[in-house]
């Protein structure tokens with residue numbers, strides 16, 4: 001690091017400190033000046049003089065009116081105090097809390113060994129030699145570890161076992177994940193199925209009738225008044241989108257508990273053709289799942305882990321290139337798959353920029369906002385073209401980052417855009433290495449990794465950031481309400497930390 005860069009870094013840190021403590025820096029000298037003045041005033045006999053003046057005024061103006069005035073002032077002060085108290089209580093009551101969540105750890109029999117996976121693909125006689133080499137190469141360089149994530153039973157034993165694409169098989173895969181996650185999160189929070197007021201499920205490509213939310217209601221025998229929703233086709237951002245819907249419900253219904261549960265279906269997404277950009281999903285996507293309880297019930301506030309501060313969604317779907325970069329389609333032979341275009345990295349960069357532009361003013365400290373505005377002013381108003389645009393330092397707004405682990409290149413690209421440190425990238429790299437791209441549940445693997453391996457202290461802030469086909473970016477800002485260092489099932493059985 002050059003001397004100039006170091007100087008800039010230290011100046012920025014000093015500026016950040018000054019802005020953060022501006023209130024204290026102003027109040028302390030002001031209070032000491034006022035205290036000194038008060039002492040001098042008292043020493044000069046000013047207090048006695050003042051009391052005498054009040055006494056004279058009382059005698060001359062007639063005592064009943066003075067009593068009325070004092071009573072009115074006291075009443076007003078009481079009113080202001082009550083209004084402030086009411087505001088504080090209402091603010092607390094309208095808080096939306098994440099009581100707890102569970103990241104799915106699929107059964108060990110579903111562990112996926114890459115060598116066997118490729119062997120199975122070979123035996124299936126569906127792929128050309130060139131496609132098999134491509135898949136092997138992508139798996140090797142992608143950043144997925146060994147064993148790499150989990151795949152449903154049908155992919156196991158080194159052969160694509162006579163894969164029956166029945167609704168029953170696909171249901172079995174997704175229902176196992178959803179039911180396990182919902183049961184675990186109910187156990188963790190001590191809630192009963194009848195306590196759930198609303199349920200939001202999500203699955204990108206597998207959307208049977210009745211819906212997966214109905215399947216959860218049926219399995220857990222939830223109450224008749226439960227409100228259910230299912231989110232389909234919304235890619236890897238679906239879980240944060242489900243939370244957005246949950247927060248809308250909670251804003252309108254006091255004392256509610258909303259369960260969100262999601263998993264994406266591997267049997268449905270496996271591609272049997274030979275188009276390269278559609279083969280990438282076979283290499284990266286793996287089985288995952290999550291369930292979480294969001295609540296505004298006062299009883300849950302005491303045990304809740306996090307408070308939702310902001311949730312911001314941005315959509316680039318109006319742009320054709322962004323819309324088409326991740327898209328389900330038929331290939332030339334009519335085989336269905338999901339294309340992941342080369343332009344996905346560039347699009348993700350644009351989506352991230354749009355999202356941080358929207359969430360930045362809500363979460364960044366004053367110092368970062370001032371530097372950003374100063375930089376903009378210098379470039380746009382003063383025309384100083386040699387100055388580079390300033391990317392705000394989100395490390396000043398959050399201590400923990402749970403960004404969609406969609407692939408090593410995506411993680412590293414986003415990490416360098418945000419200037420994250422290696423320890424802050426680990427919660428994305430490790431989940432991708434162990435679980436692969438688990439689509440909508442991926443950010444929760446990053447989150448459970450953070451809690452298990454790094455720990456979250458009360459008051460620390462966490463940023464959950466997801467990307468998804470469309471192309472969209474959805475992010476949520478959270479504050480920990482207590483220390484969270486739970487050992488999650490997803491991480492305890494592997495030497496990961």
Ligand SMILES: CC(C)(COP(=O)(O)OP(=O)(O)OC[C@H]1O[C@@H](n2cnc3c(N)ncnc32)[C@H](O)[C@@H]1OP(=O)(O)O)[C@@H](O)C(=O)NCCC(=O)NCCSC(=O)CC(=O)O
Pocket residue numbers: 138141142234235236237276277278280326340341342343344345406407408409410437439467468469
């Ligand atoms: C595929 C990769 C592992 C390749 O790694 P690198 O980019 O480091 O390596 P590379 O550039 O040398 O590429 C290796 C080989 O793959 C080929 N290649 C790379 N990207 C390709 C693509 N999109 N389509 C077709 N081929 C592609 C290259 O031409 C090269 O082939 P050759 O060797 O023959 O020249 C990586 O780019 C990656 O992880 N991409 C996908 C990540 C991603 O988009 N994840 C998010 C999914 S969307 C999502 O998660 C959201 C959602 O779905 O909602």
